[in-house]
């Protein structure tokens with residue numbers, strides 16, 4: 001981690017602004033806690049990626065949460081070709097002083113230099129590809145794929161450093177680990193599948209229970225049972241006999257593929273005052 005931080009700090013000197021990517025479903029859990037310290041006063045835009053998979057209400061709450069704290073956050077689907085306009089607008093807002101100062105000094109430079117930073121699998125390569133309108137970086141479903149380094153130019157004046165800063169998430173807290181695993185940000189084999197599925201089921205029974213009823217055809221009574229019983233009921237409904245490990249994998253896969261609808265696992269209402 002120390003080396004990754006050193007490298008990010010070096011690259012920060014080259015850019016006007018940092019695009020920090022977090023997963024909209026888990027904006028807190030997918031944030032490396034040291035990022036703010038590393039970025040310091042560098043202008044910075046928080047991009048809530050995979051917003052197409054997240055609970056829109058929760059995302060709205062997060063945007064307001066950050067805005068109330070003077071931080072600009074926008075929700076994006078990194079795969080959308082139409083995101084550059086939003087990002088450029090927000091970037092210019094962040095850099096208004098710098099742009100005005102350049103103009104005053106007669107500097108005609110309009111190029112804005114930026115770098116992406118975020119934990120693995122949060123959508124850095126996908127975002128870069130869409131901003132520069134071509135396939136420029138390796139993308140993959142598994143963490144740790146981005147390796148290349150080059151400057152990339154978007155058609156509208158953004159110059160992006162294609163060595164995204166990759167900082168690993170901290171998951172010494174079990175619930176953060178479960179959230180990262182459930183959404184696919186870290187390899188699921190770091191955790192027992194049934195533990196992660198039970199964690200997800202716990203949130204779904206509280207917030208999205210209709211999704212479980214619809215997808216797995218379990219009953220209201222099943223939802224009232226202790227979570228391991230519910231998992232067994234789902235396992236049976238999936239025709240997987242007692243293979244609750246396989247059923248757990250299926251539940252996680254369903255969630256990641258959007259088959260359980262749009263959901264979030266981090267919520268503003270759960271933030272304590274100490275988290276600010």
Ligand SMILES: Nc1nc2c(ncn2[C@@H]2O[C@H](COP(=O)(O)OP(=O)(O)OP(=O)(O)O)[C@@H](O)[C@H]2O)c(=O)[nH]1
Nearest residue numbers: 050077078121122123124125126140143144145146
């Ligand atoms: N639904 C959805 N999927 C996304 C979005 N952004 C990225 N993905 C998917 O998430 C997976 C990971 O995306 P990458 O762009 O490879 O993520 P990365 O941050 O570059 O990952 P590393 O190279 O591991 O650091 C890919 O399967 C993408 O298609 C998004 O906004 N919405």
